[in-house]
Amino acid sequence: AAGVIQSPRHLIKEKRETATLKCYPIPRHDTVYWYQQGPGQDPQFLISFYEKMQSDKGSIPDRFSAQQFSDYHSELNMSSLELGDSALYFCASSYGPISGNTIYFGEGSWLTVV
């Protein structure tokens, strides 16, 4: 069965650079979530989208932005990267809002800022 696809799997950027992470949800899933997991940390919710509209916002820095496109894939744009942005970024998807539905996670994108 198709899963949540994230790209790239690994990314190395320098401080103050920008990075874009992509997420392709499971087919027919219309809701996408982004999480950030720092080294040894629990996943922190960043932002979510339902039917291409932002549905909720968590601890996403102002330097970050995201959107969901007409084909339901989502991109997380990160600018002015800082060392502390180094983390595993998970994307997840569900069919409809999470309540009553299962949320499936991708493998994650490793971002290293040097």
Place this chain on the structure above:
Amino acid sequence: AQRVTQPEKLLSVFKGAPVELKCNYSYSGSPELFWYVQYSRQRLQLLLRHISRESIKGFTADLNKGETSFHLKKPFAQEEDSAMYYCALMNQAGTALIFGKGTTLSVSS
């Protein structure tokens, strides 16, 4: 406030021993709770959710509203159970999961 607390950072047991991973929550109303497992920094996989009351890989969890707990249990641990376990709570808006800090389970022979 909506919060998930996993008091144990690491739990080490021997193969065949019973396991209980603790999870306490803070929530107004009826919570929706989940357990996710993460093997060696792979993707988070849903282990179980309290509304389905199912048992996966021998794990069970019962919601105790009086104690605001959702502890994960398995009667006989296996080495392949070694992983990071996260307890998660659906937020009030029903739009995101709030994760606990996680507990690393280490099962040795």
